[in-house]
Amino acid sequence: MMNYELTAEQKTIKKEIGKFCQEAIAPTAALFDESPKDKAADLMKANFQKLAQANYFGLALGEDIVGATVAGEALAQACPSTFLAAMSSIVSFGIPVKLFGTAAQKDKYIDALVKAQAIGAMGYTEAQAGSDLGGISASAAKKGDGWVLTGVKDLVTNAPLADAFLVLAWTDKEAGLEKGLTFFIVEKNASGLTVGKPIETMGLRGSLTAEVALSGCEVAAAAVLGGEAGKGHAQLQTVLEYIKLSIANLSLGIGQACLEVSTALGKSRQAFGKPIGLFEGVGAKLAVMFTNNDLSRLLTLRAAWSMEQKEAESAVLTSCAKLFASEAVNAIADLAMQVHGGHGYLRGAQVERLYRDARFAVIAYGTSELQRAAIAKDCLDKFKAA
Ligand SMILES: Cc1cc2nc3c(=O)[nH]c(=O)nc-3n(C[C@H](O)[C@H](O)[C@H](O)COP(=O)(O)OP(=O)(O)OC[C@H]3O[C@@H](n4cnc5c(N)ncnc54)[C@H](O)[C@@H]3O)c2cc1C
Known part of the structure; x- marks a missing residue:
């Protein structure tokens, strides 16, 4: 049956998250625009703490997708940059871990993301490939039980803030898009991972974006999202x-x-x-x-x-x-x-x-x-x- 009415709970989300975003987040929107990137990073981390206290991330990773959308509109209205940074942590990184992660991956990240004790990011775009995933160059070669990652991810939102990255790479190019691509979870301090300087953007200037380079970056087998290679696409x-x-x-x-x-x-x-x-x-x-x-x-x-x-x-x-x-x-x-x-x-x-x-x-x-x-x-x- 068609019903345009929000539930009582969703109406409460709209009212309470709307008020919180206007009071606690909106005042930072203009500050972000002109701030140097290190100041913007500190402001964004502070906004993540406030959002965690308001349970925004819990809503965004929860089952009530309509409720999360209602909350999201309020955040985007208050500060589009904060919305994009929050989305990149919770949706681009958190949703794949929630939907496809192994039990150990979920244990490690979900609660930490909800409490803003960890920030996530995802990189599939590269300098030569955005719309066309077949043009990706990043690859992973087997080494013992683990993998060695090589490649450069471009335009990664949250890269300067992130504790962990989901990175898309070929594990078997011959197998083609459907079976050859794999997501890896790579920690920020993994050896061989380097985050570039924040890139200047036209808009959404508080949401920090940078390149992530992987050079001989060794990860364990447990870094494969869901534990099985070839499911990235x-x-x-x-x-x-x-x-x-x-x-x-x-x-x-x-x-x-x-x-x-x-x-x-x-x-x-x-x-x-x-x-x-x-x-x-x-x-x-x-x-x-x-x-x-x-x-x-x-x-x-x-x-x-x-x-x-x-x-x-x-x-x-x-x-x-x-x-x-x-x-x-x-x-x-x-x-x-x-x-x-x-x-x-x-x-x-x-x-x-x-x-x-x-x-x-x-x-x-x-x-x-x-x-x-x-x-x-x-x-x-x-x-x-x-
Ligand atoms: C601020 C910012 C943050 C970003 N954050 C992230 C992130 O966190 N993670 C990430 O992975 N990516 C991120 N991106 C990358 C973004 O998703 C890509 O820029 C986008 O997908 C487009 O890819 P492209 O830039 O390579 O353009 P291209 O794919 O090179 O496209 C160029 C032009 O060609 C057109 N075109 C291409 N193929 C076709 C076709 N088949 N039919 C018709 N037209 C076509 C496109 O529509 C476009 O107009 C970010 C980008 C920006 C600007």
């Missing part, structure tokens, strides 16, 4: 569902922040003797922002619910949510800047930061082009010619 496809949902959620939170700050300005700023929101040209922008963000929310919650129900359609629904919400938030951020006039364009303006943050969503973890291709393939498979 299938594991990544499942995790990408959670990640696509998260990027839709990030978009939704940024969109809500744009809408709220623009609506407030529509009431407070006067021109020609009245609040600018009363001019049709401005009011129409607020209406479009609201409508499109609400559509993003409907698609995102629909996809979250579908994942919870373990529907076969959840994979394509997360692509639809990511595609729509990420493109919608770019249009919404553009309208927000227009509503703000010249002051919105200034460095330090909230909408200027949100505009830069939004651009990430249509690129990362499956570009819009790849989402369209996946949705089209699903249509072609589903709706066969009569």
